[in-house]
Amino acid sequence: MQNIKIRLASERVNTSLTFGEEGAPHLYTPGETITDNQRVMSGHGTYMDEENKEVLKASVAGTVERVNQLICVRPIKCRYMGEIGDVVVGRITEVQQKRWKVETNARLDSVLLISSVNLPGGELRRRSAEDEQMMRKYLQEGDLVSAEVQSVFSDGSLSLHTRSLKYGKLSQGVLVKVPPSLILRRKNHFHNLLCGASVILGNNGLIWIYPTSPEDDSGVGGFTQNLEQVIDKEDRERIARLRNCILSISASKLMLFDSSIQYAFEESLNYSIKELLTPEVMLDVAFRTRHRLQAYKDS
């Protein structure tokens, strides 16, 4: 019990890495006029003023992105906005007729249709009424899945699919939640890290850390869930360290991708795993990680 540390709010560590640095693109805040040019089109995060129809205003706080005549304002932090092809990690909230509802940190629950999953026993198998009755056997409420965004419905909810061996039910591992905007969009979001664990960096800000399976790289796919398998202590410690590293770099708002996580892991080795939970150490790890990323960029 002597290890509990309580500190005053005034002693809070400032997690900012860029204190005192200068230079930023122009920022827009809600209600600020972007332009009165009538030829531009209003994109996400902007709106046309109701009284004066020619004035385009920002509706969120962030930076402007312009594609030809289309103007968008991208907020620094918001709920996950799905795009086709994104890798997501989600949790099943409901089992309905022919579909599962998946909570993916988006504005509305996503849908996983039974027709867009690979059921056990061959990819081209017909889906029968029995499959619908068996749905809860494949995935039930509370299960975690990795999936890909197949399409976006008109109301903004996402349709997912798991038609690949790499997607499917997740079994043993650790889930970390970070703001979705911190996940860097890459070609590949499944990584076997050099440090000896694997991660799925969901575009929706949910990160799944799991032990690298020795036999093959398909690893997590399908609907099998092996909870009997005992993960040895080294792997568990690695996963715990990785989790704390991800939390520390996301606390300092660094972008998350394979090399930033790998660097953070390497920089954290000076500390024990539980030390990584203290704010000072978290800041130090993030600081060193940023330093290495910048050194890598400069070289």
Add this chain to the structure above:
Amino acid sequence: MDLLSDQGLRLDGRRPDELRNIRCKMGVFNQADGSAYLEQGNTKVLATVYGPHQPRGQARNRAPHDEAFVNCQYSMAVFSTGERKNRPRGDRKSQEMSIHLRQALVSAIRTELYPRSQLDIFVEVLQADGGNYCACVNAATLALVDAGVGMREYAVACSASLANGEIPLVDISHLEESTGGPNLTVASLPISGQVALMEMSQRFHSDHLPKVLERALEGCKDIHRILDDTVRKHVEETGRASGWGQVDRAGIVL
């Protein structure tokens, strides 16, 4: 006790058109989608925003299909007032505050962007020293901006009173509230100058209304400037660390 001394200073030494000191911070919680802490003089408020998310619980059947269902909850910590409160929320006064809060915020939020969704806004008063409603609206606005919720503009609230039957005062403290004198609370959208909510306790002659209202709206504009500064600083700081989400500046060579 006079609200205004012979030297033209108020009970706490402010000039009639002077706001109390405002300090605020965005992003105080990790779990919430957006959060903010705001001090206005000795009034201290925490606001959190969850969503827009799938409607759950009671809201499940109440969420309209063309706009977001906005759920506001005002609560006062039991230790927030001089005398310890029995119930932090759910009493008549808190319920009324929740409704008023919702009214002011809904006018600023672009609810049409989030059909079939639910937006939860929770505000907690940690220390009450007058102008609770104003501080709550201002804190909730910051939390909404932090959550990246689309807004027409900031919703800002400010109170005003009338001293000696002629001089309008801005941003009323608890002492001034309890000394007597009318209290006009205005929630407005300061850029367009629209009034989202106006409430008055006690009465004064309608001839005075224009100047008291103007003083309150002027206060809203001042508060808007302060909030906007905070937002810019916060966005700049977080955006810079992440390299503005850009591939090249985050230090990656593709």
